[in-house]
Amino acid sequence: MSDYLPIAEYGVIGDLHTAALVGSNGSIDWWCPPRFDSPALFAGLLDAQRGGHWRIAPGPAWTSEQAYLPATNVLSTTFHLQAGGVIRLTDFMPVGPSRAGTSALYRRVEGVRGTVPLQVRLEPRFEYGAQPAHFQPRQAGLLASDGSGQVVAVTASPGIVWKLSEGTAQARVSLQPGDTAWFVLRYDDDEVPGIDVLRPQAALDRTAEWWDAWIAGLTYHGRYRREVERSALTLKLLQYEPSGAIVASPTTSLPEWPSGERNWDYRYTWLRDSSFVLYALDALGFQAEAEGYHRFFKRVCRRSDGRHLQVLHAVDAGRDVPEKLLEHLEGYGGARPVRIGNGAAHQFQLDIYGELLETLAQGHRRAPPSEGVWHAMRSLVDWVAEHWREPDWGVWEARQEPRHYVFGKVMAWRALDRGVWFARRHDLGGDRERWAREAEIVRQDVLDQGWDARRGTFLQAYGEPHLDASVLVLPKIRFLPRTDPRVRSTLEAVRRELGAGPEELIFRYRSPDGLAGEEGAFVICSLWMIQNLGLVGELDEAERLFGLLLRRASRLGLFAEEIDPRTGDFLGNHPLGLSHAALINTAVILDRLRGKQAVGDQSFRER
Numbered sequence: 001m002s003d004y005l006p007i008a009e010y011g012v013i014g015d016l017h018t019a020a021l022v023g024s025n026g027s028i029d030w031w032c033p034p035r036f037d038s039p040a041l042f043a044g045l046l047d048a049q050r051g052g053h054w055r056i057a058p059g060p061a062w063t064s065e066q067a068y069l070p071a072t073n074v075l076s077t078t079f080h081l082q083a084g085g086v087i088r089l090t091d092f093m094p095v096g097p098s099r100a101g102t103s104a105l106y107r108r109v110e111g112v113r114g115t116v117p118l119q120v121r122l123e124p125r126f127e128y129g130a131q132p133a134h135f136q137p138r139q140a141g142l143l144a145s146d147g148s149g150q151v152v153a154v155t156a157s158p159g160i161v162w163k164l165s166e167g168t169a170q171a172r173v174s175l176q177p178g179d180t181a182w183f184v185l186r187y188d189d190d191e192v193p194g195i196d197v198l199r200p201q202a203a204l205d206r207t208a209e210w211w212d213a214w215i216a217g218l219t220y221h222g223r224y225r226r227e228v229e230r231s232a233l234t235l236k237l238l239q240y241e242p243s244g245a246i247v248a249s250p251t252t253s254l255p256e257w258p259s260g261e262r263n264w265d266y267r268y269t270w271l272r273d274s275s276f277v278l279y280a281l282d283a284l285g286f287q288a289e290a291e292g293y294h295r296f297f298k299r300v301c302r303r304s305d306g307r308h309l310q311v312l313h314a315v316d317a318g319r320d321v322p323e324k325l326l327e328h329l330e331g332y333g334g335a336r337p338v339r340i341g342n343g344a345a346h347q348f349q350l351d352i353y354g355e356l357l358e359t360l361a362q363g364h365r366r367a368p369p370s371e372g373v374w375h376a377m378r379s380l381v382d383w384v385a386e387h388w389r390e391p392d393w394g395v396w397e398a399r400q401e402p403r404h405y406v407f408g409k410v411m412a413w414r415a416l417d418r419g420v421w422f423a424r425r426h427d428l429g430g431d432r433e434r435w436a437r438e439a440e441i442v443r444q445d446v447l448d449q450g451w452d453a454r455r456g457t458f459l460q461a462y463g464e465p466h467l468d469a470s471v472l473v474l475p476k477i478r479f480l481p482r483t484d485p486r487v488r489s490t491l492e493a494v495r496r497e498l499g500a501g502p503e504e505l506i507f508r509y510r511s512p513d514g515l516a517g518e519e520g521a522f523v524i525c526s527l528w529m530i531q532n533l534g535l536v537g538e539l540d541e542a543e544r545l546f547g548l549l550l551r552r553a554s555r556l557g558l559f560a561e562e563i564d565p566r567t568g569d570f571l572g573n574h575p576l577g578l579s580h581a582a583l584i585n586t587a588v589i590l591d592r593l594r595g596k597q598a599v600g601d602q603s604f605r606e607r
Contacts, residue, residue, distance in 0.1 A: 003048035004333045005029075007254060007570035008554040010045075011066050011075045012234070015093035016241035018103050019250035021045060021574075022075055022091050024064050024555075026057035033103045033187035036240060036247045037267040037314055037321075039340075041152065041187070043129045046253055046338050047329040052125030056089055056107055056183070059117045059172075066556055072211035073233050074204065075556075078112075085114030087175055096210035098203045104186040106200055111175035120160075120171040120183065126150050128326050128340070132167030138192035142169055153189045155198060157181045219285030220584075222591035227550055230557035231580035232284055235277050238577045240315040243299070244292030245269040246277050247315065249561070249573035255335035256562055256572045260517015263335060265342050266561075266573040268321055269296070270312045272395070273578050275355035280581035282362055283588050290363040294373055297356070301376040308348045308387070309356075309380075311397075321345050347393040348402065353384045354411030357418040358477070368426035378430045381419030385431075385438045388412040394461075395470050400514030404462040406450035407470035413442040414477050443479070451486065457493035458486070466511035467497050469525035472532050482535040491532050500565040503548045504529065520562030520571035523549075527582035534593045543590055550583075559583065 010021040010029070018038065020031040029044035029051070043051035062079045069076060074092040090108040094100065109118060124133040126146035133144035133152075142154040142162055156162075156171070160181065163170045173181050182200045214236065220228050239246050252265035278290045299317040300309070310319055323343035331338050360369070360377055369377065388409065391402035416439035423430045449462040460468035471490055475482040498507045505521035506529045526549055534542035552568060553559055559579035561572025 004045075007332075007560050007574045008558075010554075010558075010574060011068070011077075011091075011556045012237060012250060012558065012575055013073055013075050013091055013093050013105075014237040014250070015095045015099055015103055016237070016239055018093075019237055020091075020093065020105060021251065022066075022077070024066050024077060025055065026064070026077055026079070026089050027053045027055035028091070028105065029053045030251060031105065032250070032267065035315055036250055039127045040129070041124050041126060043125060043329065044123075045251065046326075046332055047129055049330075050125065051129040051329060052123045053121075054105070054107075054123070054185070055119075055121045056109060057119060058085070058087060059119050068230070068233075068556060069208055070212075071215045071229070071233075072208045073237055074208050074211065079116075081114070081116060083114070085116040086112040087116045087118065088112055090204070092204060092207050094203045094207050096206065098206035098210070102186055102189055104184060106203060107183040108200065108204065109173070109175060109181045109183075111177050111179040113177055116175050118173040118175055118181070120169075120173065122154065122169040122185075123167060124152060125167070128338075129329055134167070135162075135164045135169055137162065137164070140194045141192045143190060143192060144169070151188065151190050153186045153192045155182075155184045155186075155192055155195055157183075157195050217285055220283075220588065222587060223594075224546075224550075224587040224591070227553070227557060228284065228584050228587050231583045232281065232286070234558060234575050234580050235281060235577055235584075236286075236289070238277070239289060239292070240269070241292075243316055244289075244294070244296040245313070245315040245317070246274040246289075246293065246577065248273045248312075248578065249576050251573045252340060253335075253338045254332050254560070254571070254573045256519040257517045258333060258335055260335075260519075261337060261515055262517055262519055262572075263331065263337055263339055264344075264573070265323070265339050266576070268312045268342060268345075269315055271297075271300070271309060271352045272311065272349070272355050273581075275352075275359040276581040276585075277577045278359050279362060280584040282359075283584065287363070290359070294360070294363070294369075297360075298372055298376055301379070308383070309352060310345055311347055311349045311352055312342060312345050319345070343399075344393070344397040347397060348390070349394065349397070350384075350388065350390070350392040350405070350408030351395050351411035353380050354414035354418070354477075356380065357415045357422075361418045361422045364422070365425075368428065374428055377419070377422070378428075381415060381430065381435055384412050384415045384419075385435055388416075388438070388442055396468075396508055396513070398513045398515075400512075403464070404449070405468075405470075406446060406458055406460060406462070407468065407473070409442055409446045409450065410471070410474060410477070410479050413439050413446070413479060416442065446479075455493060456486070456489035458490050460509055460511060464511070466509060467494055468509045468511075469494055469498055469506050469522065469528060470508070472525070472528040475532060475535050476528075482532075487532075488536050491529070491536060495529065498525075499529075503552075503565070504545055505549075505563055505565045520564045520569075522562055523559050523576070523579040524582040526563075527579075527586045531586050531589050534590050539590070539593050543594075546586060546590060 044053035249266035256262035560570035560574035
């Protein structure tokens with residue numbers, strides 16, 4: 001692992017088309033241009049030797065610290081040399097009007113104190129590290145190509161001299177206080193203009209202004225403003241602007257455990273994950289993201305084959321995402337396999353209907369949807385009414401035979417319930433009587449077959465003894481009132497059987513799932529637990545645990561998918577949209593509960 005930074009030591013930058021991970025050592029170790037699910041140009045994150053990277057850092061011994069410029073996704077890394085020198089590296093990708101039609105990485109290095117020798121090492125590796133770059137010198141920089149048409153242009157400040165060898169470009173720069181050096185890499189561009197033509201400082205200023213203007217729409221002003229703001233900015237980074245799709249994470253195959261096979265590609269848009277993200281953004285006052293996603297959702301429905309909805313898609317709504325192994329990469333820290341594509345795409349997952357309809361109803365609560373959106377929503381409710389009795393693969397996408405998962409049935413109930421509520425609210429067409437009837441049948445089915453009276457808890461699946469943290473959503477979606485004793489006893493059972501450590505991080509389940517190896521505690525499940533504690537009246541305990549969990553964030557305020565309760569190490573893909581969406585929803589719930597407790601607001605209803 002010595003060649004690999006801890007996952008928590010990476011920040012993320014992006015341009016709403018793709019994203020890059022920048023380490024605290026000044027190395028860009030992951031970037032997939034021109035869009036999130038494209039082959040990586042830098043894949044050092046998954047193979048430190050063969051994957052490729054772009055590192056800018058001082059030569060002598062140093063320490064570093066990272067921070068985002070306030071209210072932006074512009075990342076600053078400050079290096080402190082033991083000899084006393086200081087330099088600052090600023091990384092960003094132009095977004096908005098400054099993007100100029102192509103994905104680009106901009107890197108500025110500034111001398112702050114002392115004379116600092118700087119080393120630049122650029123190793124592009126096309127096709128996930130399979131194809132080394134061939135460099136060609138140009139007057140203002142370099143061209144790097146794979147010999148088959150893919151090309152990147154590298155522009156640097158005047159006076160930068162490159163040394164080329166075996167697919168690597170290196171440069172050395174010495175900076176004094178006030179000195180500035182710029183480096184710009186543009187994908188799919190065979191021109192290398194002078195740095196003055198690119199106007200990098202203007203691009204930085206406009207990009208920072210764009211992010212600042214976007215986050216100015218944040219309507220949340222609660223106690224967790226700093227954490228919520230960073231989470232919102234992170235979620236925005238995960239949206240693919242051309243289609244409105246939202247990726248689960250910008251990375252693939254970061255392991256859920258150092259050994260095992262739980263390494264998955266998350267660079268696609270899951271209907272479920274997108275629903276959670278949009279719900280969180282809507283709670284903060286951001287509606288434009290939902291409007292963009294509704295266009296994507298309609299495209300997905302038009303491309304449906306008449307069976308169940310495909311659970312995940314490429315960012316352009318494409319259905320073909322075959323799962324493959326990249327045998328030439330050793331994996332993060334040696335954790336194989338490295339996967340691209342995702343075989344869960346064609347699973348039947350019943351819960352996604354409830355999450356989709358919940359989010360669509362939330363987004364149109366003030367005004368009725370368009371005829372096209374309602375047609376798609378109504379067809380989903382009809383489909384659930386017809387098919388909810390079938391087993392599915394569940395929210396966690398188990399690689400084994402389908403089961404009657406309690407969470408799937410509960411979300412099927414929610415889909416039917418939302419259909420009835422929404423049609424009545426806006427006086428829309430649809431078979432409301434049938435939907436209401438089926439909703440009550442589903443609800444009773446869950447109470448009869450998903451409840452273990454002896455242990456006092458809802459279960460993972462019908463006829464099996466295992467617990468699952470996903471049942472923590474029952475009071476949130478009002479399947480049962482939060483005052484129902486079954487809610488509290490289920491909460492206690494999950495804490496007892498799935499909790500870990502003094503901070504009570506929560507595992508999603510401990511049952512066999514057809515995969516080898518362990519996994520970490522899930523951030524989203526830990527946040528669901530905190531939300532439930534608040535909802536059942538243990539607000540002080542909920543706030544205490546929330547504070548402890550927030551301390552688990554990276555120095556940049558980011559969360560991956562999972563946390564190792566023993567070490568605190570991040571596990572799984574990073575950053576994860578679900579983790580940040582759950583953080584936002586937890587902050588909103590706890591603030592509203594505390595406000596209700598303070599003023600006695602009887603109108604409060606949990607989101």
